[in-house]
Amino acid sequence: MIFKSYIIENNLENLINFKFILFYGENIGLKRHFKKTLIKQYADTDIISIYQEDLDKNKNLITEEYKNISLFSKKKTIIVNQVSDKLLDTMKYLLENEQETRIILFADLLEKRSKIRTLFEKEKKMAVIPCYEDNEITLKKIITENLKGFKNLNTSIVNMILNYSGLNRNTVLNNLDKIKTFFDNKNLNDNQLESLLNSDKNEKFENIRDAALNQDKNKLNSLINDFNFNNEDVYYYLNNINYRLLKILEIHKMKSENETIEQTIEKIRPPIFWKDKATMINLAKRWDKQRLLDVIIYFGKIERILKTQTNINSLTVVKNSITNICSNSWTYF
Numbered sequence: 001m002i003f004k005s006y007i008i009e010n011n012l013e014n015l016i017n018f019k020f021i022l023f024y025g026e027n028i029g030l031k032r033h034f035k036k037t038l039i040k041q042y043a044d045t046d047i048i049s050i051y052q053e054d055l056d057k058n059k060n061l062i063t064e065e066y067k068n069i070s071l072f073s074k075k076k077t078i079i080v081n082q083v084s085d086k087l088l089d090t091m092k093y094l095l096e097n098e099q100e101t102r103i104i105l106f107a108d109l110l111e112k113r114s115k116i117r118t119l120f121e122k123e124k125k126m127a128v129i130p131c132y133e134d135n136e137i138t139l140k141k142i143i144t145e146n147l148k149g150f151k152n153l154n155t156s157i158v159n160m161i162l163n164y165s166g167l168n169r170n171t172v173l174n175n176l177d178k179i180k181t182f183f184d185n186k187n188l189n190d191n192q193l194e195s196l197l198n199s200d201k202n203e204k205f206e207n208i209r210d211a212a213l214n215q216d217k218n219k220l221n222s223l224i225n226d227f228n229f230n231n232e233d234v235y236y237y238l239n240n241i242n243y244r245l246l247k248i249l250e251i252h253k254m255k256s257e258n259e260t261i262e263q264t265i266e267k268i269r270p271p272i273f274w275k276d277k278a279t280m281i282n283l284a285k286r287w288d289k290q291r292l293l294d295v296i297i298y299f300g301k302i303e304r305i306l307k308t309q310t311n312i313n314s315l316t317v318v319k320n321s322i323t324n325i326c327s328n329s330w331t332y333f
Contacts, residue, residue: 003128008129009033012038023107024105026132050078063093066078076100084116174200208322210279212322224319224323249293261285
């Protein structure tokens with residue numbers, strides 16, 4: 001049975017009679033909201049969280065947890081993350097052997113032909129909630145409700161938060177958490193707020209940069225999905241990555257034959273910030289001099305392409321370039 005996300009958001013009681021619930025879609029922030037709310041709702045039960053890596057080790061884990069009920073224990077709620085059609089047979093089996101245990105599934109975007117999505121849509125005992133991206137009106141409402149009671153909250157401040165967050169509920173919620181912590185006196189200030197949001201934005205991109213250079217695909221995908229890329233900052237993104245690469249190259253050029261990377265980094269002037277040292281050591285060990293030269297040349301060509309071919313989508317080129325660093329692939333489009 002299909003439910004609109006706003007109906008469930010307004011009244012979670014609509015799901016009270018369902019033992020099998022599926023949330024899917026690209027709206028990470030909305031799914032995060034539902035998960036937190038449901039964990040609170042069923043706090044009096046034993047809550048078990050299962051991820052794909054758990055199922056890789058034991059494909060029958062969900063069924064085993066579902067069957068494993070003690071007469072003396074509390075009711076159980078099983079939350080399954082990263083759901084795909086691989087779980088179709090498991091869900092059919094659980095549906096045929098229904099008991100008190102509640103199963104809540106979270107998936108990324110499922111296409112119309114997805115078998116598990118079709119099962120939940122057709123079965124009356126199952127609830128499915130598509131979580132599509134928010135619009136500007138919805139996000140402004142979330143910002144206003146979350147900052148209710150804060151002094152100086154006005155349209156300008158709401159728009160500023162939205163501009164720094166993009167139409168991304170997860171980024172909005174993260175920014176709201178930071179705002180509540182920073183402005184603990186509940187007195188908003190335009191200049192301080194802009195500095196806070198801008199600094200957060202720079203830090204997030206630096207995390208994206210380092211995840212790409214560390215070739216951590218899972219972390220990179222997660223960070224990119226939670227970041228609002230801006231056309232005006234295209235050359236900042238390129239320069240930021242290029243500066244990191246040049247710094248790593250400098251370490252290799254300074255390193256003597258009998259010296260460790262750690263010893264070389266201690267000699268760098270100006271000194272590398274202490275929080276950055278561990279990251280720089282890992283990156284210097286991962287990237288040898290030749291590969292660094294290859295990627296620096298690659299980014300030089302990317303910059304020339306963006307400056308000379310104004311008809312191309314610069315953000316798409318930049319995102320692809322970051323992904324290419326991660327996969328060690330030097331393609332341009």
